[in-house]
Amino acid sequence: MYGQERLVGSLYFLSCEQAMLTKKSLTESGVEFGQGAQVGVIPFHVAFEKVIADPIETEDTDDEGRPVYLIFRFVPDLGELQVAKTMMEKDGLDVENLPEVPVFYSAKEADGARTVFLSHEDCIKNVQETESRQDAGIESIALADLPQLLSGPNEVRLCRVADPHSCGA
Numbered sequence: 001m002y003g004q005e006r007l008v009g010s011l012y013f014l015s016c017e018q019a020m021l022t023k024k025s026l027t028e029s030g031v032e033f034g035q036g037a038q039v040g041v042i043p044f045h046v047a048f049e050k051v052i053a054d055p056i057e058t059e060d061t062d063d064e065g066r067p068v069y070l071i072f073r074f075v076p077d078l079g080e081l082q083v084a085k086t087m088m089e090k091d092g093l094d095v096e097n098l099p100e101v102p103v104f105y106s107a108k109e110a111d112g113a114r115t116v117f118l119s120h121e122d123c124i125k126n127v128q129e130t131e132s133r134q135d136a137g138i139e140s141i142a143l144a145d146l147p148q149l150l151s152g153p154n155e156v157r158l159c160r161v162a163d164p165h166s167c168g169a
Contacts, residue, residue, distance in 0.1 A: 055069030
């Protein structure tokens with residue numbers, strides 16, 4: 001969220017080491033932190049509850065022109081990508097030519113949270129709806145094949161998507 005003259009917010013990492021490295025990198029690059037800046041460990045569901053309570057406004061709008069808010073976005077670090085690559089190799093998948101980066105996000109619109117791609121069919125439908133709303137192509141997104149992370153109204157399911165127009169088919 002934006003304060004009067006400063007940007008106030010939080011970053012959440014799945015890796016404490018990655019959080020410390022990011023803080024160190026930002027500090028060395030001259031970014032000023034407030035006195036309360038710290039790196040701590042909290043459960044995933046607590047981080048999710050915090051970002052649900054204070055979502056980030058995006059440039060997108062819904063069909064009625066109301067703003068869409070970013071609730072959660074996950075971008076893995078290189079170590080997590082290597083683990084995913086190793087798991088894919090064990091499954092016999094080609095890992096040498098992966099053009100995409102695993103990412104998932106959830107967006108909050110006026111009528112509730114919008115989930116990411118739930119299945120091959122939902123992926124196609126979501127891409128078509130996004131493109132028709134924004135009149136723009138959606139970037140290639142790859143999502144790891146993982147079990148459902150959350151249940152209830154804020155559920156997020158992930159699927160592997162190499163090309164969003166074919167959903168990796």
